[in-house]
Amino acid sequence: MTSVVIPKARELTLPDLKDLARGCAFLGSGGGGDPHTAMMELEALIGPDSTVQLIDAGALGDRDLVVPCGWIGAPTVSAEKLPSGEEALLGLRRLETLLGRDADAVIPVEIGGSNGLAAVLLALRAGLPLVDCDGMGRAFPESQMVIFNIRGLRACPAVLTDDKGNCVVIEAVDNVGEERIARSASVALGGTCHLVEYPLSGRQVNETALCGTVTDALAIGRAIRLGREAHGDPFAALFAALKASQQFSRAGVLFDGKIVDIRRETKDGFSLGCAVIEAFGGAERLEVEFKNENLVARVGGEIRALVPDLITIVDRETAETIVTERLRYGQRVKVIGASAPAALCEPASLAVLGPQAFGLKTAYRGIAELNGWK
Amino acid sequence: MRLGIDVGGTNTDAVLVSRGAVVAAAKRPTTADVSSGIVNATRAVLHEAGLDGSTVTRVIIGTTHFANAFVEQQDLLEVAVLRLAGRSAASVPPMSGWPKALRERVAGPCFQLPGGYEFDGRENCAFDEHAVRDAAGAIRAADVDAVAISCVFSPMRPDMEQRAAAILRQELPGVLLTTSASIGRIGFLERENATIINASLMGIARRIMQSIDGALLEAGVRAPCYVTQNDGTVATSAFAAEFPVLTFGSGPTNSMRGAAFLTGVQDAIVMDVGGTTTDIGALVHGFPRESSIAVEIGGVRTNFRMPDLLSIGLGGGTRIRLGNGTHELTVGPDSVGFRLIDEAYLFGGSTLTASDIAVKAGLAAFGDPARVPVSSPQVIAQILERFRQVFEEGLDRMKTTAADVPVILVGGGSMLVPRTLRGASRVVVPEHAAVANAVGAAVALVGGEADRIVSYEGVERKAALLELERVAFDSAVAAGADPGTLRVVDVDETFLSYLPGAHAQVRVKVVGDLATAGAGT
Numbered sequence: 043m044t045s046v047v048i049p050k051a052r053e054l055t056l057p058d059l060k061d062l063a064r065g066c067a068f069l070g071s072g073g074g075g076d077p078h079t080a081m082m083e084l085e086a087l088i089g090p091d092s093t094v095q096l097i098d099a100g101a102l103g104d105r106d107l108v109v110p111c112g113w114i115g116a117p118t119v120s121a122e123k124l125p126s127g128e129e130a131l132l133g134l135r136r137l138e139t140l141l142g143r144d145a146d147a148v149i150p151v152e153i154g155g156s157n158g159l160a161a162v163l164l165a166l167r168a169g170l171p172l173v174d175c176d177g178m179g180r181a182f183p184e185s186q187m188v189i190f191n192i193r194g195l196r197a198c199p200a201v202l203t204d205d206k207g208n209c210v211v212i213e214a215v216d217n218v219g220e221e222r223i224a225r226s227a228s229v230a231l232g233g234t235c236h237l238v239e240y241p242l243s244g245r246q247v248n249e250t251a252l253c254g255t256v257t258d259a260l261a262i263g264r265a266i267r268l269g270r271e272a273h274g275d276p277f278a279a280l281f282a283a284l285k286a287s288q289q290f291s292r293a294g295v296l297f298d299g300k301i302v303d304i305r306r307e308t309k310d311g312f313s314l315g316c317a318v319i320e321a322f323g324g325a326e327r328l329e330v331e332f333k334n335e336n337l338v339a340r341v342g343g344e345i346r347a348l349v350p351d352l353i354t355i356v357d358r359e360t361a362e363t364i365v366t367e368r369l370r371y372g373q374r375v376k377v378i379g380a381s382a383p384a385a386l387c388e389p390a391s392l393a394v395l396g397p398q399a400f401g402l403k404t405a406y407r408g409i410a411e412l413n414g415w416k
Numbered sequence: 417m418r419l420g421i422d423v424g425g426t427n428t429d430a431v432l433v434s435r436g437a438v439v440a441a442a443k444r445p446t447t448a449d450v451s452s453g454i455v456n457a458t459r460a461v462l463h464e465a466g467l468d469g470s471t472v473t474r475v476i477i478g479t480t481h482f483a484n485a486f487v488e489q490q491d492l493l494e495v496a497v498l499r500l501a502g503r504s505a506a507s508v509p510p511m512s513g514w515p516k517a518l519r520e521r522v523a524g525p526c527f528q529l530p531g532g533y534e535f536d537g538r539e540n541c542a543f544d545e546h547a548v549r550d551a552a553g554a555i556r557a558a559d560v561d562a563v564a565i566s567c568v569f570s571p572m573r574p575d576m577e578q579r580a581a582a583i584l585r586q587e588l589p590g591v592l593l594t595t596s597a598s599i600g601r602i603g604f605l606e607r608e609n610a611t612i613i614n615a616s617l618m619g620i621a622r623r624i625m626q627s628i629d630g631a632l633l634e635a636g637v638r639a640p641c642y643v644t645q646n647d648g649t650v651a652t653s654a655f656a657a658e659f660p661v662l663t664f665g666s667g668p669t670n671s672m673r674g675a676a677f678l679t680g681v682q683d684a685i686v687m688d689v690g691g692t693t694t695d696i697g698a699l700v701h702g703f704p705r706e707s708s709i710a711v712e713i714g715g716v717r718t719n720f721r722m723p724d725l726l727s728i729g730l731g732g733g734t735r736i737r738l739g740n741g742t743h744e745l746t747v748g749p750d751s752v753g754f755r756l757i758d759e760a761y762l763f764g765g766s767t768l769t770a771s772d773i774a775v776k777a778g779l780a781a782f783g784d785p786a787r788v789p790v791s792s793p794q795v796i797a798q799i800l801e802r803f804r805q806v807f808e809e810g811l812d813r814m815k816t817t818a819a820d821v822p823v824i825l826v827g828g829g830s831m832l833v834p835r836t837l838r839g840a841s842r843v844v845v846p847e848h849a850a851v852a853n854a855v856g857a858a859v860a861l862v863g864g865e866a867d868r869i870v871s872y873e874g875v876e877r878k879a880a881l882l883e884l885e886r887v888a889f890d891s892a893v894a895a896g897a898d899p900g901t902l903r904v905v906d907v908d909e910t911f912l913s914y915l916p917g918a919h920a921q922v923r924v925k926v927v928g929d930l931a932t933a934g935a936g937t
Contacts, residue, residue: 079718082512082605118869118921119535122604123568127507162768206540232534233919302818373811 052356053093064156065263067363071352073335074155074181075117095171102244106146112157115234125142126205129236130164133203140199149173153255154181175251179383183334187395190240191217193250200239204231252383253289266361276361292381297328301373350382351409379409418721419472420858423479429854430457440465441851451631456634469636478670478857482660487714491620493562496524496555500531500567500576502541515715524560527551531576532568535869548580552587561591562615566608570597572868592618601867606719621660639905644838647721648673649863663855667721674856675824676702678846684822689829691733692751696810698728728810732829734770747802761788769890773799780831811839826852861927864892902928
């Protein structure tokens with residue numbers, strides 16, 4: 043199985059972006075929202091001949107201004123109140139005014155789910171390059187769960203914008219404060235809004251960001267499609283792409299079976315729950331606990347994967363990602379585990395986004411160790 | 417006496433139902449004009465029962481004709497789209513993601529106008545009467561007859577759509593209008609798509625509903641006529657002419673509702689075994705479980721209230737290929753479909769089908785089993801075992817719990833299903849299973865629904881739910897329900913994730929019997 047090769051410094055076309063959307067959904071680890079609307083926006087915006095420039099972080103100048111962006115709010119609301127298309131640019135311009143200089147490039151704050159495409163949209167609209175990196179390496183429910191916060195960088199000034207043209211500048215004393223203020227302001231702005239935050243220098247991007255994740259997502263999405271088109275088994279292609287990826291190289295099937303139980307509740311704005319998957323013809327069961335994203339996978343009570351490692355449930359025929367809100371009894375699925383970027387697995391990172399940050403009692407152990415992957 | 421009619425792609429079935437029992441049933445070929453098939457089936461069933469058309473007090477029709485017309489792009493109108501959305505959604509123009517040919521056929525002028533609400537009911541952008549009048553002028557100039565109106569969060573607050581509709585009716589007398597709040601629920605693009613689809617079908621829907629009224633008169637039936645909707649409830653024929661899209665999923669819904677009526681079982685899995693496929697659905701309290709994911713119609717994403725169905729490629733006409741040295745035994749996925757009576761061995765043809773095997777195995781008696789060139793009991797047992805596996809897997813996928821559930825079989829190919837299935841507490845084949853669709857139409861109820869995002873801050877949860885119930889009751893009564901028989905059948909409460917505070921999307925559904933006033937039963 044040859045892996046998908048994606049050249050460095052390149053122009054992304056519409057077919058590339060469709061693959062990217064599929065890969066972002068996979069990296070959402072069960073959350074991050076459906077990229078469908080963002081894909082519709084892209085299709086309306088990008089012509090058959092236009093492209094988005096993707097550059098490596100290494101191509102940035104040390105003093106370049108790089109702006110991470112994404113959306114926050116409720117997916118249910120964003121399914122009804124769609125973007126005007128001006129939110130991101132308005133936020134970027136406001137931030138540029140605050141900082142007294144123009145931005146040189148943009149990055150996704152979060153590669154997983156629909157936010158992986160938000161920065162592509164801003165890059166197109168602002169005519170700026172997209173840098174091949176992000177701040178989360180997957181999807182997380184809160185905006186302080188990002189490598190830039192862990193490395194001590196400041197979220198502020200941050201700018202929230204909405205479809206009407208409202209603009210909220212946040213100058214919080216710390217990054218958790220920024221998350222709290224942004225979250226409550228998002229309600230006043232109508233439940234879904236665009237956020238530019240953690241303005242970075244080119245040097246800071248190179249020192250902290252999770253590099254290569256846009257290429258990784260693109261390769262994952264493309265591998266699933268090509269594997270399916272070529273011989274109907276997308277999994278060999280998916281694992282080849284993961285193995286060759288820069289950030290998710292340890293990966294495997296944690297479980298293969300059918301969903302036999304789903305429990306959900308919504309608490310404090312989070313969708314909490316648990317999916318139980320039973321092996322075909324066997325009594326063995328895997329249980330996935332989720333809080334918007336999948337947090338922990340246990341087989342017979344024994345832990346097989348823990349946040350921040352990725353746990354993604356996919357259709358066992360098509361390898362298409364099934365996000366937590368779409369899980370249903372009877373679906374035939376494979377549970378795929380993949381190692382999180384190494385930077386997320388250090389003690390300082392785990393304190394912010396590891397198992398205990400989500401209220402789990404257990405300490406983090408890496409997915410390769412838990413599964414005896416060599 | 418109720419007359420239930422199912423207009424399918426191949427057959428038009430008619431049944432008479434009285435006091436909870438099927439009195440007579442008849443099947444006639446569907447005709448291209450729809451109405452002569454209805455006349456023929458109606459006359460046949462009345463003849464069968466030895467009754468006169470005047471004994472019929474209600475006619476209820478189920479049809480997938482409008483869904484087929486859309487998919488086949490027949491008689492579609494060009495549609496102008498009015499969006500009351502302020503700046504919201506400007507980045508995704510109407511009909512984004514539609515197949516190109518369909519979009520070119522249907523797309524008229526589109527307008528992004530001031531208006532729209534927020535999730536908590538606040539105004540997002542003020543309504544602008546002049547902008548709507550200007551749009552009306554442009555629509556008149558473009559000579560477009562049908563208009564779809566969508567507004568952000570209109571399922572919570574439909575008033576801006578109604579104001580725009582009133583202005584358009586004033587400015588464009590005779591305009592064919594659909595507002596999105598009357599069609600769908602939260603989910604802007606999908607609801608707008610459904611609204612446009614509906615508007616595009618309003619021409620053909622009016623013609624067909626008129627011809628049905630004429631057909632019934634011709635068959636001597638003067639009773640009020642209703643049409644069944646996706647959720648198993650009825651609408652008046654005048655309402656169906658305005659909202660053809662709400663009939664799109666009524667075929668499988670009627671077959672499941674018919675299965676519930678014929679067996680008296682309210683919670684079960686229903687397998688409708690046809691010629692090409694088997695549709696498997698779940699009955700919950702006598703109604704089909706609805707799909708929670710986006711449904712595509714003719715390549716267009718919508719959020720209709722549609723039954724959650726699993727379609728598997730095994731029916732009476734499914735081709736069987738026997739194994740030999742080089743390839744294995746295969747069952748389907750292709751089928752001879754309605755050509756079964758020409759192509760199956762049973763009827764002198766030369767294609768081995770699932771029906772050939774079932775008859776040869778003694779599971780049914782039709783055609784000539786001596787013509788079927790398979791005699792090895794082992795091979796027959798092996799094929800039947802494959803059927804079992806396919807049905808058991810389908811059953812397993814549609815069950816909502818791990819416990820065994822009753823299974824009801826309907827449709828012409830039910831002999832393919834074993835009478836014991838892993839996962840089934842029992843397998844029931846009711847009498848009249850072949851006309852379950854028409855029975856489901858005959859026994860349809862009247863429904864009403866309310867769908868809102870509710871904030872429980874400052875409003876007691878109980879009071880908020882009661883208010884929604886009231887809205888749902890009112891809509892059911894407006895649709896013709898007897899208020900005394902109304903009951904709540906479903907309350908679905910989904911809290912909004914990633915948002916602080918107690919906001920929930922709540923859906924309340926009520927049903928009741930058709931009101932008797934004025935019409936008699």
